[in-house]
Amino acid sequence: MLREKVENVLDFGAGRGAFWSDTQSAYRRHLRDLRTTGARVTAADIDEAVLSHPCSHEQALLVPDAPLPFPDGAFDLIVSDTTFEHLEHPEVVAKELLRVLKPEGYICARTPNRWGYVRLASNLLPNRFHVGVLKSVQPGRDASDIFPTFYRLNSPQQAKRVFRGKPVYHYYDSGEPSYYFGSPWLYRAFNLLHRILPAPLSTSVCLFIRQQ
Incomplete structure (x- = not known):
């Protein structure tokens, strides 16, 4: 059960906040803005x-694999969206x-499923080719938002192995297609596939x- 009152939230792997800044929808911004819950939000990357x-x-600038610049027990909730796939040393x-x-x-995290087609396709390409390929597959994607993946x-x-001894819950989801070369036909096809x-x-x- 989640803590009764969430006062401090860590957005781990927050980046530039593209999920918020790249949409013109006030409603979507409201839903994605964790400050609206009344909690104090720290973005770290x-x-x-x-x-x-x-x-x-x-905001906090992190050093890869170094201790996080926060005291013990600083946060009630940690959220992480499409970041876990970039962790080279997840145990650390x-x-x-x-x-x-x-x-x-x-800790609430969304990440590409290890057995999903997005991860399987990504695995076929070395990281050095990801920027070039994504320019075609996902037009409009900012190159600064593309990082090496390790899965x-x-x-x-x-997750059960890495967070050994902690309760781990999960659910699977196939949301709106993101990789369709800008083609409305491929978008519809992938949308059907997701269903x-x-x-x-x-x-x-x-x-x-x-956390226990």
Whole structure:
């Protein structure tokens, strides 16, 4: 059960806040802005772009695999959207996330599913080709938002191993297609595919890890 009152939230891997700044919909911005819950939001990332994050109270620039610059038990809730696939040493990061999370707090993360077609296609290409390929597959994608992928924390099984001893919950999801070369026909085809995919082959998995 989530803590009764969430006062401090860490957005881990927040980047430049593209999910908020790249939409013109006031409704979507409201839904995605964690400040509307009344909590104090800290955006953290290894990219300096986080320092201009548009919907957070504080920003923190992280050093890869270094201790997080926060005291023990600083946060009631940690959220992370499409970041876990970029972790080269997930055990190191997991230890730090748990350290700064209060008892009964949750880590809530969405990441490409290890067995989804997005991850499988990505695995066929070395990281050095990702920027060039994504310019075609996902027109309009900012190259500054593309980072190396490792896929070492992208399934319930991997999460249970990395967060050893902690309760791990999950559900699978295939949301709106993102990779369709800008073609409305491919968008419709992928949208149909997402509706019929078996859950374990969904494009994304949402992971919930509880601190005890």
